[in-house]
Amino acid sequence: MQDPVLDTLFLPLESGAIDWPANGPALFLRARTGDALDDIARDKLLCEQSFKPQHDALLRAGFAMADSDAGPFGLTIVLPPRQREEYRALLARALTQTVDGGIVMAAVSNNEGAKTVESDLKALAGNISSQSKNKCRVFWARVDATRADAALIADWRQLDAPRDIEEGRFVSRPGVFAWDHLDPGSRLLAQHLPATFKGKVADLGAGFGFLSDEVLKRNPAVTHLDAIEAEGRALDMARQNLAAYGDRVGFHWLDATKPLPGPYDAIITNPPFHATDRADRHDIGKAFIVSAARALVSGGQMWLVANRHLPYEETLNSVFKSVSVAAENGYYKVFRAVGPKGVSK
Numbered sequence: 131m132q133d134p135v136l137d138t139l140f141l142p143l144e145s146g147a148i149d150w151p152a153n154g155p156a157l158f159l160r161a162r163t164g165d166a167l168d169d170i171a172r173d174k175l176l177c178e179q180s181f182k183p184q185h186d187a188l189l190r191a192g193f194a195m196a197d198s199d200a201g202p203f204g205l206t207i208v209l210p211p212r213q214r215e216e217y218r219a220l221l222a223r224a225l226t227q228t229v230d231g232g233i234v235m236a237a238v239s240n241n242e243g244a245k246t247v248e249s250d251l252k253a254l255a256g257n258i259s260s261q262s263k264n265k266c267r268v269f270w271a272r273v274d275a276t277r278a279d280a281a282l283i284a285d286w287r288q289l290d291a292p293r294d295i296e297e298g299r300f301v302s303r304p305g306v307f308a309w310d311h312l313d314p315g316s317r318l319l320a321q322h323l324p325a326t327f328k329g330k331v332a333d334l335g336a337g338f339g340f341l342s343d344e345v346l347k348r349n350p351a352v353t354h355l356d357a358i359e360a361e362g363r364a365l366d367m368a369r370q371n372l373a374a375y376g377d378r379v380g381f382h383w384l385d386a387t388k389p390l391p392g393p394y395d396a397i398i399t400n401p402p403f404h405a406t407d408r409a410d411r412h413d414i415g416k417a418f419i420v421s422a423a424r425a426l427v428s429g430g431q432m433w434l435v436a437n438r439h440l441p442y443e444e445t446l447n448s449v450f451k452s453v454s455v456a457a458e459n460g461y462y463k464v465f466r467a468v469g470p471k472g473v474s475k
Contacts, residue, residue, distance in 0.1 A: 134264035151204030216305030329395035339368035387417035392425030
């Protein structure tokens, strides 16, 4: 699979514009796998990734994973996320985890704001160099305490810190899905969830825990709820937001397209439909549906909300005996699916 940003990222090392550290590995923040990593010795990179599918892919590829306080490093490589506060905090952190005289290097596609992110790194470090290819830019700065803006670095380090939202009902942070508000699709689903759930329930793609909270508040007969989330930064928020429920809640850093720790009496979900770019990924939601069907007891039910244009009905009907639209508006549909068919376990 082509990954123009990742292919561009390593150009300065390939061209000799910068060198690999002489002692120890480089730190790779928001690391992900791709063809560009195939020929890189595994001991040259120490990777960090909070998104479970990519974390697991890096481990399978033979890369070691870093602790968040590891370092300092002679070279820190960054794949900045889209959300501005989150990526600014990550760039600032990269500078603090790099030795004086070391390099911080990042790459971004042009249509995702490469020049803006490059300018932000320059503002922090006081210097910048860059190369372009594949409609992307790779840029790097040398860490120099005499030129860096220490105050700006300190300020930006805090930009993705957890904070109260929804008048203090929840704690969230930049970079988490719909981080500073309740997603309207999730709101619609919450408005139509029954108060008759019982037994064991799962929330697939739980985010910071809004839907899990709604289920637990309304359904005293739910004995246990598993909050299942692939993004570790979101799951950390869910742990805080659902702490009052104690042992009624379990937290699982899992890719919900994979086998789930069921069986469950009911499953709720607002599945994601984007990955590393803005293109629709129907396959993710469809895989959530199949995983849910496999994890439900006979007669169990799934409640799902999705944008109206997403083609989930065929998959729902293929793995459930009964599928109905419980609610809809101009943007979303809420589906109730009951009775998983004989899906191969």
